[in-house]
Amino acid sequence: MATPLSADAFVRALRAEGVQVVEHDNWRTHNRNHKGPWGPVGGVMLHHTAGTSSVDFCRAGYTELPGPLCIGVLTKHGRVHLIGYGRTNHAGNGSQAVYHAVLAESALPASPGPDAIDGNARFYGFEIENTGDAGDPYPSAQLDAAERVSAAICRAHGWGSGSVIGHKEWTRRKPDPSFSMPGMRSRIAQRLGTRPQPQPGYEPFPGAAFFAAGRRSGLVTAVGKRLAAEGCGRYTQGPGPVWTQADQTSYAAWQRKLGYRGDDADGIPGQASWDKLRVPRA
Structure with a gap:
């Protein structure tokens, strides 16, 4: 577990990873922190939006689930729209067993357990614009953005790719995102493997x-x-x-x-x- 990055450190990490960032008004202070804590954080959670034209919707939310609904929205062109920072209404409650596996970066349980842990407090959340239907593909630029965003946060915290999960792996209630999470973690792991190595004779960063x-x-x-x-x-x-x-x-x-x-x-x-x-x- 870790203290969340400051908003400035977060956006620097994204840009250092080559993420195309779009900053919306007041994103640094738009959050649900008045409803409960954000942090310590243990990982990154990916979602799909189940719709299009999602940036404004995820920023505002709706009556039953006020926004922001995530930290950032990844659009089809591979841009990451930052709409909030802090606690957001993205994860809801999920599996304690899954959370322990994320912290240990070990194999996830075959099926999530009971919804017992507040994921809004413990994960960075990102929505990827997609209906979730087979007829709505994820462009390569969009998948690249998901890979880069996840790797940027993992790199900043000293985490591995096992710290990234999908909403569908967190709870039985959700089917998102509609792409392979093992495949995405493989991509993230490969990207993290390109981390510049410490100079010979010096201790590597322990996290x-x-x-x-x-x-x-x-x-x-x-x-x-x-x-x-x-x-x-x-x-x-x-x-x-x-x-x-x-x-x-x-x-x-x-x-x-x-x-x-x-x-x-x-x-x-x-x-x-x-x-x-x-x-x-x-």
Whole structure:
């Protein structure tokens, strides 16, 4: 599980992955957060809209299900229209067994279990414009956009392709999206495999979730030493092998040194700042 990306970090991740982004008014603050939490998040959920001309509909929703109904709508031309950010009415309740499999990036259960987990709080949700009928194909540009959006979020959080599921895999109530999710995960995995590798002699990024309070590892000590060497150490003693608030404060100083601001300088390592820190291999 992870803290959701800030809106700015999210859109940067999409653009870095080559996503064609269309930003709609106030998308950063249009959400359902007043109805409950968003986060920690554990994955990405894909849907199809069951209709056309879907951007305005997904932004506004309807009486029984107010919008936004997703974070972004993927249109036929492969553009990703950002219409909201935060908790959205896209997933509803779903299977606890599926959620545990997503977190472990293990094989999904053959059939979803009872609807017991609030998916709106735990997933980034995207609607792909399609009726869901056999006569409505998904253009290659649209499938490419779904692949890129999913990979961008996984890359930013240090997740693999097993963190991406379809609505139909979340609950028995839904049939979407009407394409092969194993096939889409294969595409995402291939794209994630093109991630630039760390320079020889340096530790690979262990993922943001590694840096939880109380984590004990020699890698934590190595990170602290590099932060101190960069003039970003904010320790009264140490650094030591346990990830503490002092480590997070020091890493935030490193992020600010790189030019990050606001939520992007929260002290939790991300791929880009990690690569620049160059933590030596143990």
